[in-house]
Amino acid sequence: MNAAAEELDPVGLSDAAPESLWTKGLYKFRRDRVGMWSFAVVLLYVGIALGVWLGFWATGWADLAGGKWEPVSGAHWFGTNIIGQDIFDRAIYSTKTSFEVGLVVAVLATALGAILGAIAGFFSGSWLDELILWLMGVLDSIPFLLFVAAIAYTLQSIPEISKYSMHIAMIVTFWITAGRLVRGEVIKLKEMEYVDAAHALGVPEYTIIFRHILPNTAHILLVQATITFVAAIKSEVILSFLGLGVKDSMSWGLMISESSQEVLAGFFNNFLAASVLLFGLVMAFNLFSDALQDALDPRTVAD
Amino acid sequence: MRLLLLLLVSLLAACGNEQGEDSDTAGLRVYHHSSDGAPTSLDPVQAATLYANLIVVNAYDTLYSYKYLERPYALKPNLAAAMPEVSGDGLTYTIKLKRGVHFIDDPAFDGGKGREVTTADVVYSILRHFDPETRPQGAWLWQGRVAGLEEWKAAGPDYDRLPDGLEIVDDYTLRIHLLQPYPQLLYTLAMGYSGVVPREAVEAYGREFGLRPVGSGPFRVVRYDTEKLIFEPNLNWRWEPVDLAAEGFDPATQGFTGIEVLDGQRPPFVDRFEISFIKESAARWNSFTKGNEIQYAGVPVELVDRVLASKDPVSLAPEYEALYQVRSDIEAGFVYSAFNMDMEFGTDPDPQQNERNRALRCAMIKGFDWERRNDSFYVNLGKVFPGVIPPVVPEYDPDASVDSVTRDVAGARQLLAANGWTPETLPTMVYGTVGSVRSRQFYEQFRAWMMEIGFPREKIVLREFATFGDLNKRWRESQLPLISAGWGLDYPDAENTLQLFYGPNKAPGSNSSNYNNPEYDALFEQAAVMLPSPERTKIYRRMNQMVIDDCVAITGLSRTRISVWHREVLMYPDTSIVGGFFFPFVALQDEKGLRLAPEPTPEVN
Numbered sequence: 001m002n003a004a005a006e007e008l009d010p011v012g013l014s015d016a017a018p019e020s021l022w023t024k025g026l027y028k029f030r031r032d033r034v035g036m037w038s039f040a041v042v043l044l045y046v047g048i049a050l051g052v053w054l055g056f057w058a059t060g061w062a063d064l065a066g067g068k069w070e071p072v073s074g075a076h077w078f079g080t081n082i083i084g085q086d087i088f089d090r091a092i093y094s095t096k097t098s099f100e101v102g103l104v105v106a107v108l109a110t111a112l113g114a115i116l117g118a119i120a121g122f123f124s125g126s127w128l129d130e131l132i133l134w135l136m137g138v139l140d141s142i143p144f145l146l147f148v149a150a151i152a153y154t155l156q157s158i159p160e161i162s163k164y165s166m167h168i169a170m171i172v173t174f175w176i177t178a179g180r181l182v183r184g185e186v187i188k189l190k191e192m193e194y195v196d197a198a199h200a201l202g203v204p205e206y207t208i209i210f211r212h213i214l215p216n217t218a219h220i221l222l223v224q225a226t227i228t229f230v231a232a233i234k235s236e237v238i239l240s241f242l243g244l245g246v247k248d249s250m251s252w253g254l255m256i257s258e259s260s261q262e263v264l265a266g267f268f269n270n271f272l273a274a275s276v277l278l279f280g281l282v283m284a285f286n287l288f289s290d291a292l293q294d295a296l297d298p299r300t301v302a303d
Numbered sequence: 304m305r306l307l308l309l310l311l312v313s314l315l316a317a318c319g320n321e322q323g324e325d326s327d328t329a330g331l332r333v334y335h336h337s338s339d340g341a342p343t344s345l346d347p348v349q350a351a352t353l354y355a356n357l358i359v360v361n362a363y364d365t366l367y368s369y370k371y372l373e374r375p376y377a378l379k380p381n382l383a384a385a386m387p388e389v390s391g392d393g394l395t396y397t398i399k400l401k402r403g404v405h406f407i408d409d410p411a412f413d414g415g416k417g418r419e420v421t422t423a424d425v426v427y428s429i430l431r432h433f434d435p436e437t438r439p440q441g442a443w444l445w446q447g448r449v450a451g452l453e454e455w456k457a458a459g460p461d462y463d464r465l466p467d468g469l470e471i472v473d474d475y476t477l478r479i480h481l482l483q484p485y486p487q488l489l490y491t492l493a494m495g496y497s498g499v500v501p502r503e504a505v506e507a508y509g510r511e512f513g514l515r516p517v518g519s520g521p522f523r524v525v526r527y528d529t530e531k532l533i534f535e536p537n538l539n540w541r542w543e544p545v546d547l548a549a550e551g552f553d554p555a556t557q558g559f560t561g562i563e564v565l566d567g568q569r570p571p572f573v574d575r576f577e578i579s580f581i582k583e584s585a586a587r588w589n590s591f592t593k594g595n596e597i598q599y600a601g602v603p604v605e606l607v608d609r610v611l612a613s614k615d616p617v618s619l620a621p622e623y624e625a626l627y628q629v630r631s632d633i634e635a636g637f638v639y640s641a642f643n644m645d646m647e648f649g650t651d652p653d654p655q656q657n658e659r660n661r662a663l664r665c666a667m668i669k670g671f672d673w674e675r676r677n678d679s680f681y682v683n684l685g686k687v688f689p690g691v692i693p694p695v696v697p698e699y700d701p702d703a704s705v706d707s708v709t710r711d712v713a714g715a716r717q718l719l720a721a722n723g724w725t726p727e728t729l730p731t732m733v734y735g736t737v738g739s740v741r742s743r744q745f746y747e748q749f750r751a752w753m754m755e756i757g758f759p760r761e762k763i764v765l766r767e768f769a770t771f772g773d774l775n776k777r778w779r780e781s782q783l784p785l786i787s788a789g790w791g792l793d794y795p796d797a798e799n800t801l802q803l804f805y806g807p808n809k810a811p812g813s814n815s816s817n818y819n820n821p822e823y824d825a826l827f828e829q830a831a832v833m834l835p836s837p838e839r840t841k842i843y844r845r846m847n848q849m850v851i852d853d854c855v856a857i858t859g860l861s862r863t864r865i866s867v868w869h870r871e872v873l874m875y876p877d878t879s880i881v882g883g884f885f886f887p888f889v890a891l892q893d894e895k896g897l898r899l900a901p902e903p904t905p906e907v908n
Contacts, residue, residue, distance in 0.1 A: 062747065062750060062751060062754070063751055064751045064752075068679055082680075083679050083744055083747060083748040084679075085747070153769065159766060243739065243740075243767070247765055248764065248765050254743070258744070260585075260740070261584075261585070261603075261740060261741070262605060264584075264603055264605040265606065265608070266609075
């Protein structure tokens with residue numbers, strides 16, 4: 001290493017020096033202890049959810065495994081509920097529900113936001129941009145819970161779809177933030193030279209948008225997806241608590257809802273089990289999301 | 304600083320106003336009741352719920368009412384001057400009205416002064432049930448029973464043209480002509496549906512009449528919204544001295560209430576009657592135990608073990624005993640789940656398939672665990688019984704076989720296997736219910752039991768509805784395979800539950816199960832015209848057995864209601880048949896005894 005290089009790379013990392021935003025981000029993320037711990041907790045939850053999905057555990061969540069309100073024991077780690085169902089099984093099973101809702105909503109809402117945001121950004125100032133911005137404003141102005149209730153009511157005559165009314169409402173609501181972020185980024189990116197070059201070469205506009213510009217917003221989308229994931233999980237619990245959410249399955253929200261009657265009788269197991277698991281996942285995902293945001297922020301990634 | 308002072312003064316003034324409300328009632332005898340639901344209308348033609356009935360029978364007069372304390376329940380004249388004269392063939396009822404009964408003063412009347420109630424008002428009030436404009440819900444009580452009503456309706460409602468069956472003999476005499484004997488007629492005239500309304504007020508207020516009651520009942524409504532209803536006594540009502548013996552007082556079972564002191568005293572015993580509508584049981588309980596916010600409540604199921612020292616007989620734990628009175632009464636009704644016999648597992652023209660379907664229904668009945676349902680949700684205070692004749696009616700058979708309410712999982716599995724039912728061939732059961740935590744728990748418990756007899760989990764499907772109205776609509780349209788419901792008796796006669804399975808009442812009528820058994824129907828028609836007798840009871844029980852043998856319903860359980868009230872309140876509340884008819888007898892006491900109205904101060908000339 002010559003002197004000039006030494007000046008630029010005083011700690012001698014130039015051989016392994018990350019080049020792209022992603023490798024730089026990964027490098028930075030791995031050095032974030034809180035981020036790594038939270039990621040480990042998220043992975044643990046993923047493992048639990050996968051185990052449920054594959055039928056390794058919590059298969060008896062709907063069975064009457066014991067008597068009414070049995071206390072914590074070897075047979076029932078979190079006790080049983082009013083009809084004798086095992087609270088541990090139900091709490092574990094609910095992890096899968098949370099991940100299902102979180103993933104479906106995060107992926108679809110982010111994708112929708114990316115597409116509409118990119119179109120609005122690329123054609124900024126046009127009627128198309130105005131239309132999408134108007135749509136965002138309208139949807140943003142509807143109170144979320146009322147919106148879910150309205151969708152649930154509208155879809156109730158179609159049972160096959162009505163059970164997804166919560167998902168639909170969340171996707172229709174949550175894409176907006178991603179859309180606004182992507183729109184702003186695309187407005188910036190479309191002025192870049194490589195886009196001008198693509199134009200000059202006669203590349204069709206949709207190819208420029210989706211092949212050349214959109215991939216460069218991936219770091220925003222990834223962070224936004226994790227934020228949406230957490231928001232979806234929290235919303236699912238709230239909506240299920242209110243009776244607007246999960247129907248034919250189990251959820252922490254339903255468990256907390258059940259407990260609202262049981263606490264009068266001094267029985268807190270449902271409440272504690274659901275709350276602790278929900279808290280753990282939301283907290284871990286929030287920290288993970290923060291760490292990811294820090295790691296992928298282009299302004300700080302070179303630090 | 305001045306602004307701050309001004310704000311402070313304004314705030315204090317506002318607080319003063321709040322206290323001012325209390326000072327309005329200072330010195331008054333105020334009773335604070337509570338109800339777990341609010342009526343949506345106080346119009347008698349829409350008094351379909353217990354909540355509405357509770358209020359309507361106090362704002363309006365009915366021809367008959369229930370004796371306050373008599374058990375089994377017994378009727379007594381209310382607006383009627385006496386019990387009716389019934390013709391020998393049971394087809395004509397002549398009812399005399401009390402004279403001098405007036406509606407409350409209201410701007411709807413000439414000069415704002417309430418006029419006298421006459422026979423024409425009684426007839427008008429019944430006819431309103433056959434006028435679609437009023438959105439009535441009680442026509443079924445008289446349809447096909449009272450002569451000429453259907454023709455009157457078909458010809459278009461014209462209140463100046465009377466049907467043959469409702470004859471106004473004079474201003475104080477009504478004659479009812481029936482198409483066939485109807486032993487339950489008098490019960491229908493003690494229901495909120497038959498509350499007597501003045502035509503002037505109905506026409507003056509239109510749809511708003513349901514919010515502005517104008518009746519001749521013991522109380523007048525001074526406030527009504529979704530949170531609270533306030534009654535004040537109608538001082539022009541016939542407040543006769545209390546005759547406990549005539550009301551059926553039984554010192555052995557009712558003496559604990561201390562109501563003996565009311566004997567011979569003239570009501571009203573309260574100056575203001577406030578009813579808070581509090582749906583959440585926990586909130587009601589908190590309100591009840593917090594001073595005198597409310598003085599009457601039910602004990603939430605979750606608190607029964609903490610509040611009660613004993614369940615049989617019901618008694619309070621010592622810390623509550625000193626403060627409150629308690630009584631339990633078994634509901635006049637029951638909970639059950641009926642199969643929709645028009646569905647694929649119901650009646651089938653192919654005898655072999657029909658038998659197979661019956662086996663499936665019977666297996667599901669065997670799989671249902673009533674004892675556990677009673678333990679989970681009714682703290683073992685409910686009464687499980689076979690069939691559809693609940694314990695509260697005299698026709699109930701305490702010696703009937705309990706096989707149909709005894710769980711037998713092995714028997715159920717065997718029955719399914721013997722009839723070729725496998726997890727693949729079993730039908731999907733959509734369990735429709737109103738969206739709530741408790742309903743969901745009912746469903747989950749039911750699903751678990753059905754899974755234990757062989758149903759795959761995905762074949763017991765939950766379908767939630769936002770309101771009972773939505774769910775009821777699906778039942779009426781015969782769209783759901785299971786009808787999981789509670790039925791409150793309209794009157795203490797098993798006919799009222801047996802009609803739930805009478806063929807001609809099929810959906811959209813009250814027979815949501817669409818059970819159609821000609822033999823059952825013939826027996827129902829035979830019994831319908833009979834007065835209470837051992838022979839009629841025998842027929843009722845035979846019909847009950849048919850419902851059990853045909854495996855039409857998973858039934859049943861009558862819930863026990865536990866009422867608690869503050870010790871300073873003197874009353875014997877009844878949550879079902881007597882309902883709101885006990886309100887005029889409610890009294891308050893203090894350390895000096897019964898709180899009577901202060902003597903009027905003599906005017907000095």
